[in-house]
Amino acid sequence: MKAPVRVAVTGAAGQIGYALLFRIASGEMLGKDQPVILQLLDLPQAQAAVKGVMMELEDCAFPLLAGMVASDDPNVAFKDADYAILVGARPRSKGMERKDLLEANGAIFTVQGKALNDHASRNVKVLVVGNPANTNAYIAMKSAPDLPAKNFTAMLRLDHNRALSQLAAKTGKAVADIENMAVWGNHSPTMYADYRFATIGGESVKQMINDDVWNSDVFLPTVGKRGAAIIEARGLSSAASAANAAIDHIHDWALGTNGKWVTMGIPSDGSYGIPEGVMFGFPVTCANGEYTIVQGLEIDEFSRGRINVTLNELEEERAGVAHLLG
Numbered sequence: 449m450k451a452p453v454r455v456a457v458t459g460a461a462g463q464i465g466y467a468l469l470f471r472i473a474s475g476e477m478l479g480k481d482q483p484v485i486l487q488l489l490d491l492p493q494a495q496a497a498v499k500g501v502m503m504e505l506e507d508c509a510f511p512l513l514a515g516m517v518a519s520d521d522p523n524v525a526f527k528d529a530d531y532a533i534l535v536g537a538r539p540r541s542k543g544m545e546r547k548d549l550l551e552a553n554g555a556i557f558t559v560q561g562k563a564l565n566d567h568a569s570r571n572v573k574v575l576v577v578g579n580p581a582n583t584n585a586y587i588a589m590k591s592a593p594d595l596p597a598k599n600f601t602a603m604l605r606l607d608h609n610r611a612l613s614q615l616a617a618k619t620g621k622a623v624a625d626i627e628n629m630a631v632w633g634n635h636s637p638t639m640y641a642d643y644r645f646a647t648i649g650g651e652s653v654k655q656m657i658n659d660d661v662w663n664s665d666v667f668l669p670t671v672g673k674r675g676a677a678i679i680e681a682r683g684l685s686s687a688a689s690a691a692n693a694a695i696d697h698i699h700d701w702a703l704g705t706n707g708k709w710v711t712m713g714i715p716s717d718g719s720y721g722i723p724e725g726v727m728f729g730f731p732v733t734c735a736n737g738e739y740t741i742v743q744g745l746e747i748d749e750f751s752r753g754r755i756n757v758t759l760n761e762l763e764e765e766r767a768g769v770a771h772l773l774g
């Protein structure tokens with residue numbers, strides 16, 4: 449049996465937390481041979497609810513659940529953490545954009561970035577889910593100067609999975625057969641879901657669909673505004689699908705993608721002209737616990753235009769939080 453790893457989850461009493469924790473404890477995220485210790489962070493007023501979730505986790509008798517800790521102090525919850533999934537933040541409601549949450553949520557990530565810096569494993573893998581996810585991940589990264597910047601990531605996987613599902617529906621093919629999907633940029637309606645390189649059974653998806661108007665007028669707005677459509681329909685923001693995307697993101701980062709492309713929000717290394725350090729969605733492959741940006745893709749004029757729009761938005765968000773970073 450492997451030694452247990454420590455997985456910190458913030459916002460443990462929230463909707464995403466409830467859809468996420470049981471799957472982590474059952475081994476879906478890190479493998480059926482990997483015991484986990486859950487370190488749960490939430491606000492003081494949510495501690496009773498966290499206790500209730502822990503009681504239910506106990507009642508599942510998960511063989512891989514090697515321990516649990518609950519706290520309202522990030523310095524406790526992040527102690528020696530090998531993984532940190534930062535969900536805890538306010539969700540938006542109808543009529544808001546995710547960046548409207550920056551004022552309410554940004555400050556959370558300075559405190560938590562510093563606590564990770566001071567207490568987590570030096571190899572901690574951090575995924576920021578709380579919105580606006582890219583800029584919050586950027587704030588956490590900048591607040592943790594002693595940890596490698598590459599350990600901080602933002603969740604674009606829900607956009608990636610939404611795009612796969614829309615393409616499967618359009619082509620009548622299976623989701624599992626779609627390769628080489630990419631999503632560029634911010635987790636916001638400006639993100640650019642790019643299927644120019646996608647294939648199904650070796651055939652080009654772009655040629656199969658052969659409809660640029662569908663791409664720009666149906667596909668991109670559907671994927672980009674899917675979060676708002678869920679809020680409209682459910683009255684609450686996506687939770688189970690967000691938890692599922694978080695599981696996929698960490699699973700693939702930790703255990704590898706066998707050459708398959710996935711999308712992660714990561715600090716740019718300058719690839720594709722994205723300034724270094726910008727927390728940007730890129731197509732990546734993962735192996736041996738590391739991600740690598742897929743290189744050498746041609747960026748045509750339409751794509752460059754879309755990438756510039758989402759980059760500009762991220763740079764504006766970054767300017768808007770400069771005061772938090774001192």
Ligand SMILES: NC(=O)C1=CN([C@@H]2O[C@H](COP(=O)(O)OP(=O)(O)OC[C@H]3O[C@@H](n4cnc5c(N)ncnc54)[C@H](O)[C@@H]3O)[C@@H](O)[C@H]2O)C=CC1
Nearest residue numbers: 459461462463464490536537538539577578579581603690
């Ligand atoms: N990146 C993505 O693709 C997605 C991101 N989200 C975002 O995830 C976040 C959480 O969503 P839900 O679980 O639906 O919200 P929720 O309101 O159900 O739960 C949030 C939880 O976080 C806790 N919390 C608030 N501030 C905290 C802090 N400083 N430290 C620790 N815990 C704290 C709250 O007490 C609550 O229990 C929201 O910001 C939402 O917009 C949601 C869906 C997809």
Ligand SMILES: O=C([O-])CC(=O)C(=O)O
Nearest residue numbers: 540579606675676685686
């Ligand atoms: O839209 C929201 O506010 C929640 C979210 O990030 C998503 O569902 O993509």
